[in-house]
Amino acid sequence: MKSYVRRYPNTWWLNKSSYFFFMVREFTSIFVAGYCVFLVYFIYKLSQGPDAYYALIEALKSPLSIALHVIVFIFAVYHSITWFKLTPKIMILRIGEEQIPSFLISGANFFAWVVVSAILAWIISVV
Amino acid sequence: MGGRVRYPGLDNLGGIRMSKSNEPIWWSLFAAGGVVSAIFIPIFIVITGLILPSSLTGEEAFAFERIHEAAAHPIVRLLVFCLIVFPLFTFAHRFRSILADVGLMKIRPVISVFCYGFAIFGTIITAVVLWNLS
Numbered sequence: 001m002k003s004y005v006r007r008y009p010n011t012w013w014l015n016k017s018s019y020f021f022f023m024v025r026e027f028t029s030i031f032v033a034g035y036c037v038f039l040v041y042f043i044y045k046l047s048q049g050p051d052a053y054y055a056l057i058e059a060l061k062s063p064l065s066i067a068l069h070v071i072v073f074i075f076a077v078y079h080s081i082t083w084f085k086l087t088p089k090i091m092i093l094r095i096g097e098e099q100i101p102s103f104l105i106s107g108a109n110f111f112a113w114v115v116v117s118a119i120l121a122w123i124i125s126v127v
Numbered sequence: 128m129g130g131r132v133r134y135p136g137l138d139n140l141g142g143i144r145m146s147k148s149n150e151p152i153w154w155s156l157f158a159a160g161g162v163v164s165a166i167f168i169p170i171f172i173v174i175t176g177l178i179l180p181s182s183l184t185g186e187e188a189f190a191f192e193r194i195h196e197a198a199a200h201p202i203v204r205l206l207v208f209c210l211i212v213f214p215l216f217t218f219a220h221r222f223r224s225i226l227a228d229v230g231l232m233k234i235r236p237v238i239s240v241f242c243y244g245f246a247i248f249g250t251i252i253t254a255v256v257l258w259n260l261s
């Protein structure tokens with residue numbers, strides 16, 4: 001038996017804005033993974049000693065590095081927003097018969113995101 | 128968006144005949160990475176891309192001794208491991224779908240091996256680098 005494969009053009013995601021933004025959401029993972037590779041590099045330089053570490057810190061001050069960070073940040077935040085908006089669709093919570101409204105679940109996620117970010121920024125960046 | 132377009136033949140991972148119970152493992156890693164990326168990655172980008180280069184909180188905050196001592200702590204190393212590794216599996220899962228979605232359906236087995244292979248390779252490298260940090 002041969003299974004049915006629906007044919008569609010490879011550019012299907014350009015035909016409709018919702019498809020396009022779906023694809024953007026999927027592409028965010030490339031930028032986030034790229035940043036993770038950078039984090040490994042950061043740790044590696046840290047393990048090499050002060051000279052290697054400070055050379056990297058200097059490189060981080062370059063306009064190119066800052067520009068890359070801005071681009072990656074935009075995609076990372078887009079991932080965060082889409083992820084939190086998806087959460088209530090996957091995680092359905094009920095109190096008795098009542099289903100907890102999705103905006104509460106998303107809202108709790110957004111709130112936790114902001115709080116965790118503030119705490120981390122404080123712990124890491126402030127002596 | 129029909130699931131048909133998004134995850135065609137999901138139960139048959141990458142066209143490789145594997146037991147159907149394999150997918151939940153990859154999906155769990157994907158989901159864990161999604162959560163980790165969503166909550167923690169943006170602030171790290173702000174720190175290494177804005178706070179650190181601008182010395183917003185002073186030069187001493189990112190002094191070698193301070194960062195090294197903190198990062199070398201076993202629990203911090205474990206957290207950093209999770210921070211780096213899980214998003215790699217989110218990438219693997221999504222990149223595999225992107226390639227299938229733009230018409231590389233026929234070489235799905237190769238794509239799956241390449242994507243998840245990259246994530247596993249990245250996991251090993253991360254473990255080694257963190258292990259050597261001390």
